[in-house]
Amino acid sequence: MNRLLRSINxxxxxxxLGHVLAFSCGSAALMSLIAVxxxxxxxxxxxxxxxxxxxxxxxxxxxxxxxxxxxxxGLTIGFVYAAIALGYTMVYGVLEFINFAHSEIFAVGxxxxxxLLIALDATGILAGASLVMAYAYLILAILFGxxxxxxxxxxxxxxxxxxxxxxxxxxxxxxxxxVSFLLQDIIRLVESLTTGQFNRIMPTFGNFDGRIIFGKLAxxxxxxxxxxxxxxxxxxxxxxxxxxxxxxxxxATRIGKAIRAVAQDxxxxxxxxxxxxxxxxxxxxxxxxxxxxAGVLYALKFTRIDPFVGxxxxxKAFTAAVLGGIGNMTGALLGGLVIGMLETFAGSYMGVFxxxxxxxxxxxxxxxxxxxxxxxxRPQGLMGKHVVQKA
Amino acid sequence: xxxxxLENVHSxxxxxxxxxxxNVEVAEGEIVTLIGSNGAGKSTALRTISGMMHPxxxxxxxxxxxxxxxxxxxxxxxxxxxxxxxxxxxxxxxVKENLEMGAFTVRDSRLxxxxxxxxxxxxxxxxxxxxxxGGTLSGGExxxxxxxxxxxxxxxxxxxxxxxMGLAPILVELIFDIVKELNERGITILLVEQNxxxxxxxAHRGYVxxxxxxxxxxxxxxLRNNTAVQEAYLGIS
Ligand SMILES: Nc1ncnc2c1ncn2[C@@H]1O[C@H](COP(=O)(O)OP(=O)(O)OP(=O)(O)O)[C@@H](O)[C@H]1O
Ligand SMILES: [Mg+2]
Numbered sequence: 150m151n152r153l154l155r156s157i158n159x160x161x162x163x164x165x166l167g168h169v170l171a172f173s174c175g176s177a178a179l180m181s182l183i184a185v186x187x188x189x190x191x192x193x194x195x196x197x198x199x200x201x202x203x204x205x206x207x208x209x210x211x212x213x214x215x216x217x218x219x220x221x222x223g224l225t226i227g228f229v230y231a232a233i234a235l236g237y238t239m240v241y242g243v244l245e246f247i248n249f250a251h252s253e254i255f256a257v258g259x260x261x262x263x264x265l266l267i268a269l270d271a272t273g274i275l276a277g278a279s280l281v282m283a284y285a286y287l288i289l290a291i292l293f294g295x296x297x298x299x300x301x302x303x304x305x306x307x308x309x310x311x312x313x314x315x316x317x318x319x320x321x322x323x324x325x326x327x328v329s330f331l332l333q334d335i336i337r338l339v340e341s342l343t344t345g346q347f348n349r350i351m352p353t354f355g356n357f358d359g360r361i362i363f364g365k366l367a368x369x370x371x372x373x374x375x376x377x378x379x380x381x382x383x384x385x386x387x388x389x390x391x392x393x394x395x396x397x398x399x400x401a402t403r404i405g406k407a408i409r410a411v412a413q414d415x416x417x418x419x420x421x422x423x424x425x426x427x428x429x430x431x432x433x434x435x436x437x438x439x440x441x442x443a444g445v446l447y448a449l450k451f452t453r454i455d456p457f458v459g460x461x462x463x464x465k466a467f468t469a470a471v472l473g474g475i476g477n478m479t480g481a482l483l484g485g486l487v488i489g490m491l492e493t494f495a496g497s498y499m500g501v502f503x504x505x506x507x508x509x510x511x512x513x514x515x516x517x518x519x520x521x522x523x524x525x526x527r528p529q530g531l532m533g534k535h536v537v538q539k540a
Numbered sequence: 541x542x543x544x545x546l547e548n549v550h551s552x553x554x555x556x557x558x559x560x561x562x563n564v565e566v567a568e569g570e571i572v573t574l575i576g577s578n579g580a581g582k583s584t585a586l587r588t589i590s591g592m593m594h595p596x597x598x599x600x601x602x603x604x605x606x607x608x609x610x611x612x613x614x615x616x617x618x619x620x621x622x623x624x625x626x627x628x629x630x631x632x633x634x635v636k637e638n639l640e641m642g643a644f645t646v647r648d649s650r651l652x653x654x655x656x657x658x659x660x661x662x663x664x665x666x667x668x669x670x671x672x673x674g675g676t677l678s679g680g681e682x683x684x685x686x687x688x689x690x691x692x693x694x695x696x697x698x699x700x701x702x703x704x705m706g707l708a709p710i711l712v713e714l715i716f717d718i719v720k721e722l723n724e725r726g727i728t729i730l731l732v733e734q735n736x737x738x739x740x741x742x743a744h745r746g747y748v749x750x751x752x753x754x755x756x757x758x759x760x761x762x763l764r765n766n767t768a769v770q771e772a773y774l775g776i777s
Contacts, residue, residue: 403640403644406633406637406640406641407641407644409630409632409633409637410630410633410641413630413631413632413633414628414630416592416624416628417624417628417630418630418641419591419592419611419612419613420590420592420612420616420621420622420624420628421613421616421641421642421644421645421689422612422613422616422617422644422645422693423613423641423644424611424613425613
């Protein structure tokens with residue numbers, strides 16, 4: 150037991166927590182600064198005057214009042230993107246291949262988790278569940294989503310990618326896009342055969358819809374309520390636990406070193422006695438587990454899912470992976486948080502800042518503009534070098 | 541007793557016929573060298589033996605078993621280690637992690653530590669660089685690491701592909717001394733070299749490979765005295 154404790158590499162547990170903290174605070178601070186500065190500037194223009202005229206509130210006050218919730222929402226969706234992005238980035242690191250079916254693996258995770266909860270809800274267990282049991286059921290749903298998505302990811306690699314491994318790079322990519330459509334249709338088919346509905350709603354149970362209130366802050370003639378939605382805390386905590394676990398697996402364990410070795414030089418890795426195919430399967434498994442968990446967490450946060458639910462989060466997570474530097478795991482975390490934060494700020498403030506000309510429905514522009522800009526000006530991403538590696 | 545036997549081995553890269561039916565024998569305890577000029581098929585021979593590629597025709601018998609259809613990660617388990625051309629150091633793994641990868645199939649952490657110590661005793665330079673990334677080592681240090689990593693498996697048969705490539709003469713000498721010492725400790729060696737003079741100075745026997753075919757196979761002394769070999773590979777005329 151003592152030996153076991155001593156063999157735990159504490160730095161590898163703390164280092165990712167440091168990254169999480171630095172990236173969260175950094176992106177939040179940067180976006181807040183931009184939003185508040187913009188508000189202060191716009192307050193002197195017709196935009197501020199108009200708002201003051203209609204609601205008797207300055208843009209600055211409006212921005213500040215909403216800021217805490219916006220930051221928390223940004224973090225929440227940012228961590229979901231990061232968890233999905235890790236699936237893209239790990240597979241890319243090992244195979245230099247973009248698994249475009251990953252968004253559907255995420256969707257399958259979401260569906261399995263939500264269907265499990267809907268089934269439990271139908272029996273009436275959820276409604277009467279104590280708080281502890283409510284959390285137990287939620288964790289169970291997340292685990293089911295993870296297992297289903299992980300198993301699916303491994304199967305997809307085995308059936309649709311491995312036979313094409315010798316072919317030119319475009320071939321497995323096309324296969325991935327095909328798998329992506331196929332999985333969408335399978336979800337649709339299964340849903341229409343079993344429930345007859347495409348839209349599934351996450352049941353309401355436990356205290357997940359509540360808020361924890363820290364206090365109130367007077368701000369001119371309005372007050373800011375400092376509070377966090379419990380859902381958001383759950384998503385963030387779950388994501389951070391997974392990120393730390395993944396970092397530990399990759400950087401501090403024998404299997405993780407083998408994953409990195411295979412990513413760097415597959416042929417030599419096999420000469421070390423590493424079964425390369427097993428490591429590749431494992432990489433898909435880990436990516437699928439994370440994607441599945443992200444799916445259930447996404448459903449918890451946004452409540453409603455449909456067979457196409459994977460498309461936008463998948464594309465944004467891919468953007469996050471590219472932004473951070475595809476293949477780089479720390480980069481995926483950074484990219485996810487930046488994209489999540491950016492789009493949440495845009496979605497919350499753009500409407501008011503532009504006097505309603507550009508509503509929150511335009512928020513996706515930002516993620517995809519970033520994708521294009523990064524690809525043109527910094528294709529290696531913020532953290533650079535496309536190898537699954539230590540930062 | 542023969543530890544490794546190649547019987548009429550043919551290997552291809554797509555349509556390129558790289559090995560055209562070679563026969564090689566390595567007895568337990570020997571140093572056998574495979575010499576030949578660029579593109580002769582020396583590396584291909586090692587790749588075919590270690591399972592990185594499979595012969596289209598012919599058999600490879602190792603320790604009495606046909607291994608010609610086995611995968612590299614299985615073959616390693618039987619104590620055959622291939623230190624590849626270009627060294628194959630994992631660039632963003634540290635020296636220590638590279639060594640640990642060499643012992644991937646070993647589960648006993650005490651054994652791993654012992655063998656790492658042995659590697660450091662052979663190449664003290666590696667101990668000083670233990671936490672440095674493999675990619676930041678010099679060429680000579682990388683070669684040391686590649687050999688030390690190969691020893692982490694405690695091999696019965698160690699196959700080295702041009703360990704002298706790109707190294708200063710003094711380092712070449714050090715590497716060859718160590719190869720000899722490893723052999724004296726009981727490790728059978730199959731050595732691929734372009735530096736035929738050095739290779740034949742430590743080997744017991746050797747084969748000359750020319751465009752995928754073995755032209756001569758003899759004892760090292762006879763090869764050194766063979767005028768054709770002298771002219772083609774030893775720079776003597
Ligand atoms: N990956 C490959 N694809 C196609 N042809 C290859 C490949 N590797 C080697 N060859 C060809 O096979 C033949 C033998 O190559 P091999 O690498 O075994 O030579 P070698 O004796 O090791 O040469 P060197 O001393 O230059 O390392 C050469 O003609 C080479 O062009
Ligand atoms: Mg060669």
